[in-house]
Amino acid sequence: MALSLAVSPCPNDTFVFHALVHGLIPGTPEVNLTFADVDVTNTAAERGEFDLVKVSYAALPWLLDDYELLPTGGALGRGCGPLVLTREPGVDLTGKTVAVPGDRTTAYLLFRLWSADRAPGRIEVVPFHQIMPGVAEGRFDAGLVIHEARFTYQRHGLHALADLGEWWESDTGLPIPLGAILARKGVVDPAEATEWIRNSVSMAWANPDASREFVLANAQEMEPEVVQQHIDLYVNEFTLELGRDGLAAADALLQRAAAAGLTPAVKPFL
Missing domain, CATH: 3.40.190.10 (Periplasmic binding protein-like II)
Incomplete structure (x- = not known):
């Protein structure tokens, strides 16, 4: 079978x-x-x-x-964690709209642990391929991306607000x-x-x-x-x-x- x-x-x-x-x-x-x-x-x-x-x-x-x-x-x-991307560097996420690739993804769970004291205003689950264009066009204040996006986000004119892999590794000493x-x-x-x-x-x-x-x-x-x-x-x-x-x-x-x-x-x- x-x-x-x-x-x-x-x-x-x-x-x-x-x-x-x-x-x-x-x-x-x-x-x-x-x-x-x-x-x-x-x-x-x-x-x-x-x-x-x-x-x-x-x-x-x-x-x-x-x-x-x-x-x-x-x-x-190691060195392969999700990134939080924004159009401008140093954005305060408090009250902002963040696009994520899934509500049960490891990326989103890491984001929730990392952002516990930042209180984003709204989370939108959208298909992964729509996240970077959506942030670049201003439809989202920030986007949570994974995989190959860490090699290509600069093409969209975006900035990495946080590397959640670096945060996780520095906090735990463990792989992501x-x-x-x-x-x-x-x-x-x-x-x-x-x-x-x-x-x-x-x-x-x-x-x-x-x-x-x-x-x-x-x-x-x-x-x-x-x-x-x-x-x-x-x-x-x-x-x-x-x-x-x-x-x-x-x-x-x-x-x-x-x-x-x-x-x-x-x-x-x-």
């Missing part, structure tokens, strides 16, 4: 899952792939729509009854837990799925040219050099294995969020 998999079309995900999706790993089942932005998968997973799914770490408190966190395939790292891979309980054996995905990551690194056409075809008009920057930043040691630092980062985020009343409490991973 084929397994359903949902990931984003971003280069890190297409690079990581190319071998698995294309049947290049012996002994793996057929995989039915769905591309969806993480704000979509966060809620789709809550409905149990996928067997394997990429979600935000911030969404885990609503999903861990039905899904198990896998220790491979996700997006964590962005995207997690979950396996649906009772449907997918987590040990088997971990091995499939780990092999897919290893194959991607061993032969990066094999996935190039697939990655570029789904890269949403990104230039090849931006695609490579994206992969280099988000596919790293934590993609292959979360390890203690990765699990500690997830614990720190979710325990802080629960203590602040922003998410339900979850049992620590460590």
